[in-house]
Amino acid sequence: MTVASAPTVTARDEALDMSIKAVPVRHYGQWLTAVVVTVLLGAFVMALAQNENLDYSIVAANLFAGPILRGLVVTFQLTAVAMIGGVLIGVLLAVSKLSSNKVLSAIATGYVWFFRGVPLLVLILIFGNFSLLFDTLGIGIPFTDIMFVEVETNAVMTTFVAAAAALAIHEGAYMAEIVRGGILGVDHGQKEAAAALGMRPGLAMFRIVLPQALRMIIPPTGNQLILLLKSSSLVSVIAGGELMTAVHDIAAVNYRTIEMFFVASFWYLIIVSVLSIGQRFVERRAGRGYNR
Amino acid sequence: MSGKGNMNSTPMVIAQGVRKSFGRHEVLKGIDLEVNNGEVMCFLGPSGSGKSTFLRCVNRLETIDAGRIRVDGSLVGFKERNGRLYDLTEKELARQRSQIGMVFQRFNLFAHMTALENVMEAPRHVRRQPKREVLDRAQDALARVGLSGHEHKYPAQLSGGQQQRVAIARALAMDPKVMLFDEPTSALDPELVGEVLDVMRGLADSGMTMIVVTHEIEFAKEVGDELVFMDGGLVVEKGDPRQVLENPQQERTRRFLRATATV
Ligand SMILES: Nc1ncnc2c1ncn2[C@@H]1O[C@H](COP(=O)(O)OP(=O)(O)O)[C@@H](O)[C@H]1O
Ligand SMILES: [Mg+2]
Numbered sequence: 001m002t003v004a005s006a007p008t009v010t011a012r013d014e015a016l017d018m019s020i021k022a023v024p025v026r027h028y029g030q031w032l033t034a035v036v037v038t039v040l041l042g043a044f045v046m047a048l049a050q051n052e053n054l055d056y057s058i059v060a061a062n063l064f065a066g067p068i069l070r071g072l073v074v075t076f077q078l079t080a081v082a083m084i085g086g087v088l089i090g091v092l093l094a095v096s097k098l099s100s101n102k103v104l105s106a107i108a109t110g111y112v113w114f115f116r117g118v119p120l121l122v123l124i125l126i127f128g129n130f131s132l133l134f135d136t137l138g139i140g141i142p143f144t145d146i147m148f149v150e151v152e153t154n155a156v157m158t159t160f161v162a163a164a165a166a167l168a169i170h171e172g173a174y175m176a177e178i179v180r181g182g183i184l185g186v187d188h189g190q191k192e193a194a195a196a197l198g199m200r201p202g203l204a205m206f207r208i209v210l211p212q213a214l215r216m217i218i219p220p221t222g223n224q225l226i227l228l229l230k231s232s233s234l235v236s237v238i239a240g241g242e243l244m245t246a247v248h249d250i251a252a253v254n255y256r257t258i259e260m261f262f263v264a265s266f267w268y269l270i271i272v273s274v275l276s277i278g279q280r281f282v283e284r285r286a287g288r289g290y291n292r
Numbered sequence: 293m294s295g296k297g298n299m300n301s302t303p304m305v306i307a308q309g310v311r312k313s314f315g316r317h318e319v320l321k322g323i324d325l326e327v328n329n330g331e332v333m334c335f336l337g338p339s340g341s342g343k344s345t346f347l348r349c350v351n352r353l354e355t356i357d358a359g360r361i362r363v364d365g366s367l368v369g370f371k372e373r374n375g376r377l378y379d380l381t382e383k384e385l386a387r388q389r390s391q392i393g394m395v396f397q398r399f400n401l402f403a404h405m406t407a408l409e410n411v412m413e414a415p416r417h418v419r420r421q422p423k424r425e426v427l428d429r430a431q432d433a434l435a436r437v438g439l440s441g442h443e444h445k446y447p448a449q450l451s452g453g454q455q456q457r458v459a460i461a462r463a464l465a466m467d468p469k470v471m472l473f474d475e476p477t478s479a480l481d482p483e484l485v486g487e488v489l490d491v492m493r494g495l496a497d498s499g500m501t502m503i504v505v506t507h508e509i510e511f512a513k514e515v516g517d518e519l520v521f522m523d524g525g526l527v528v529e530k531g532d533p534r535q536v537l538e539n540p541q542q543e544r545t546r547r548f549l550r551a552t553a554t555v
Contacts, residue, residue, distance in 0.1 A: 189398055189400035190402060192353060192396070192400065193396065193400035193402070194402075195353060195386075195389060196351055196353065196392070196393075196394040196396075196463075197389070197390065197414035197418060197463070198387060198388075198389045198414060198418045199386065199414065199417070199418055200383065203418070207413070207417060208402055212403060212404050
């Protein structure tokens, strides 16, 4: 730690003489893998490029077609709404599950158990056909006929609302576990220090614990967002109007299914790439205040 | 030069028959103590003797199984009405804790906040005092612990000694009636212990009532008004720090002091 002996000139010369000229280990395996993979990949790309059943002009013509771009916008809207909803539900569930209120905790546990168990596709189908279950929705006093507000299910449950709700509710179950993990990862001393200063548990949670949990919550949340974006394509089964629905609609007319799937893949790849870059940026910012 | 002499004899903290168990393990077996206003009480004792647990009972970070603790006349954790005890609500408990400062062995500064934000947090969001006023007082508090110029550093950018001084400033910002210190220098490199003890000495001089768990014998001798030696959940011996340290009456105390002296 201390400067016991400052390096003298001779010591430094000696260090120079001892500079390293070692022969690095040759990674033959790595070379071999690279060659094999290149050959295989090349063969596959050639097979696709020369495939006479594929008409690339159709892919090109549809990439920026109006319905596709409109579908893209709906995909963004759906993902954004479902993600915000999912995060809110997730935080609420995580805090409930960790609270001393046993009823809240049980509800949160039940929610996560149920909505992680039901396949997203099934959930979307149920929400998309909600009017088969209940033809009206309303607010009233349970077990009585008194209703304050009542509306036709189909008037509120548009496909967009149904799709967004299904995605958000599903996302909430996963976010709950991520947020809970983040909260548990924060040093217990932080909560004690907050309590000792007179902060009530709720205040300590939102001002002290959650902001620090964010650092652990953000990376997996980025993955969830990417997953959710792609999962939104499932909404096409109820004609949710997003990118995949648009792709299906066009394919139903031009019978160029594979070409249209290429169009979809192109856009999903682009968006996911942009999101991944954003994710890295946000992760770096979330590290503020921590030594690294 | 110390907290000695400026005490008057109204008790700030009173513990009567305090008992506490974790499961079947009884950690506090009936603690009776009084800390007068402006007095510095130091706790000494082997690891696991219940010093931290007692301190944590004083601000209700731990609940007690039997006995009573009072701070400035009010019962800690309960209210008494018609001879019955009622648990305090979260809100009342928080209010009570806001009047008792605590400094932890491992600092526990809020890692996502700067030094200044750490000190401002409770006055702003617990007391809801106006921002300007809080800012001024937070800067004063940091100056008081010798950390002017470090306001905008995050805990990770500060040395252990600096972090602990921020923690002291953070507690002081709430104008506590009493300050509890749980081995405030035990996690520090030896060369940083002095700066924290100096701050604590200054605090004692200013008349702050303090309960200090420490292994710093010299500090206890100089600053302490009373020294309590604990072992196995009981107070073995207490009295004037010099008396207890230089002329211990109990064999258990002698053995402990001999063992620590050889270290
Ligand atoms: N939260 C807890 N749960 C169970 N046992 C505990 C807990 N906290 C402390 N103890 C036990 O209580 C005893 C006293 O601990 P502590 O008060 O920390 O002692 P000291 O501070 O004197 O070293 C120890 O045996 C410890 O293991
Ligand atoms: Mg301890």
